Amino acid sequence: MASIRVKNLTKTFKNTTAVNALNLEIADGEFFCILGPPGAGKTTLLRLIVGLEKPDKGEIIIDDENVNSIHPSKRDISMIFQNLALYPDKTVFDNIAFPLRQQKTPEDEIGTKVTEIAKQLKIDWLLEKIPSQLSGGERQRVAIGRAIVRKPKAYLMDEPLSNLDALLRLEMRMSLKELQTDLKETFVYVTHDQVEALSMGDRIAVMNNGVIQQVDKPETIYRMPTNMFVATILGNPPMNFLKCALKAENSKVNIIHKAFTISTGDKSFKEKLIADSKEKNIVLGLRPEDIRINTEKPKESSIRTEIYVTEPLGNETIVDIKLGDNIIKVLTEPDFPGKPGQPIWITFNCSKLHIFHDETHECVYHATEKNKFEIV
Ligand SMILES: Nc1ncnc2c1ncn2[C@@H]1O[C@H](COP(=O)(O)OP(=O)(O)O)[C@@H](O)[C@H]1O
Ligand SMILES: [Mg+2]
Numbered sequence: 379m380a381s382i383r384v385k386n387l388t389k390t391f392k393n394t395t396a397v398n399a400l401n402l403e404i405a406d407g408e409f410f411c412i413l414g415p416p417g418a419g420k421t422t423l424l425r426l427i428v429g430l431e432k433p434d435k436g437e438i439i440i441d442d443e444n445v446n447s448i449h450p451s452k453r454d455i456s457m458i459f460q461n462l463a464l465y466p467d468k469t470v471f472d473n474i475a476f477p478l479r480q481q482k483t484p485e486d487e488i489g490t491k492v493t494e495i496a497k498q499l500k501i502d503w504l505l506e507k508i509p510s511q512l513s514g515g516e517r518q519r520v521a522i523g524r525a526i527v528r529k530p531k532a533y534l535m536d537e538p539l540s541n542l543d544a545l546l547r548l549e550m551r552m553s554l555k556e557l558q559t560d561l562k563e564t565f566v567y568v569t570h571d572q573v574e575a576l577s578m579g580d581r582i583a584v585m586n587n588g589v590i591q592q593v594d595k596p597e598t599i600y601r602m603p604t605n606m607f608v609a610t611i612l613g614n615p616p617m618n619f620l621k622c623a624l625k626a627e628n629s630k631v632n633i634i635h636k637a638f639t640i641s642t643g644d645k646s647f648k649e650k651l652i653a654d655s656k657e658k659n660i661v662l663g664l665r666p667e668d669i670r671i672n673t674e675k676p677k678e679s680s681i682r683t684e685i686y687v688t689e690p691l692g693n694e695t696i697v698d699i700k701l702g703d704n705i706i707k708v709l710t711e712p713d714f715p716g717k718p719g720q721p722i723w724i725t726f727n728c729s730k731l732h733i734f735h736d737e738t739h740e741c742v743y744h745a746t747e748k749n750k751f752e753i754v
Contacts, residue, residue, distance in 0.1 A: 411579030636702030
């Protein structure tokens with residue numbers, strides 16, 4: 379069991395700062411996901427924690443002990459890599475037993491431990507086979523078995539499922555989550571796949587350019603992203619962004635786009651966003667599921683527009699819609715009947731809109747049920 383803390387950690391390779399003054403606190407027993415695009419610095423961060431890289435600056439603290447000068451083999455952390463390298467000539471048993479044999483564990487103890495882990499991973503019936511006789515998912519389980527058999531303090535996983543096909547990934551996601559629930563150990567799981575992070579993580583850290591953008595529970599990251607990067611990395615299709623002008627008018631504030639105006643009399647909104655100026659530019663963020671398409675004009679006020687393209691995906695349809703100079707994506711039901719060019723009326727779930735700063739891209743406002751925004 380271990381908590382992991384990283385303080386002001388920096389690692390630069392020639393011109394690239396892969397990890398930049400990074401701070402992170404991972405609790406004991408947590409399933410902690412690090413989500414970021416390729417090049418974000420995720421692998422470097424894991425390699426620093428496990429001790430395969432030396433930091434330029436900063437501290438790595440495991441269970442209240444600074445481990446900067448402790449050799450990787452003494453940190454008692456195991457790392458599972460994207461490319462699982464099993465020994466091709468060794469049986470599943472011998473592959474899993476390998477780290478224990480290196481530690482000179484007695485053979486009878488090895489037998490007990492390997493069997494126990496194999497049962498946990500549901501590969502106990504494969505112990506006498508060699509890797510080439512196994513499926514991709516089974517091989518992945520063996521690699522995981524080998525990493526966990528010596529019961530380290532924490533498990534670091536670097537995109538362990540990215541080489542598997544979609545169906546296997548789905549199955550392994552469940553297995554890993556189950557395994558962590560059984561073991562109750564600290565898992566640090568790196569991925570570029572938002573679905574993996576959302577479905578497995580107790581908490582998610584979103585990382586970009588060597589910097590952590592936000593750390594929160596999955597639902598909070600999705601519901602209240604701190605900036606446009608985080609808003610984009612979670613959600614499929616991602617959040618729609620529309621450049622708008624914010625204009626104060628008497629007691630109201632209007633969010634003005636070429637194709638529509640949203641108005642609110644909400645005092646807190648006004649005070650927070652435009653108290654000191656009459657007009658400014660912002661970016662309005664709306665998730666595809668927070669926009670509704672009406673094929674006939676509804677009673678409530680709506681925006682008249684037309685369908686640009688439809689993308690039927692089986693269990694849902696994505697509809698692309700023109701709004702002024704923008705094209706937005708809307709999520710709708712599987713057998714949505716609309717055709718390109720057809721006139722439609724859209725409405726927004728205004729209690730879920732987000733306002734971003736047009737230059738810094740930081741989120742400056744998340745609407746809630748309490749706000750009274752309406753299309754006018
Ligand atoms: N050993 C290295 N030498 C030079 N550049 C590196 C090295 N390792 C990583 N980098 C660079 O650091 C950045 C972060 O890489 P990495 O940690 O692998 O990101 P991720 O795992 O998120 O894709 C990238 O720009 C990468 O090219
Ligand atoms: Mg990587």
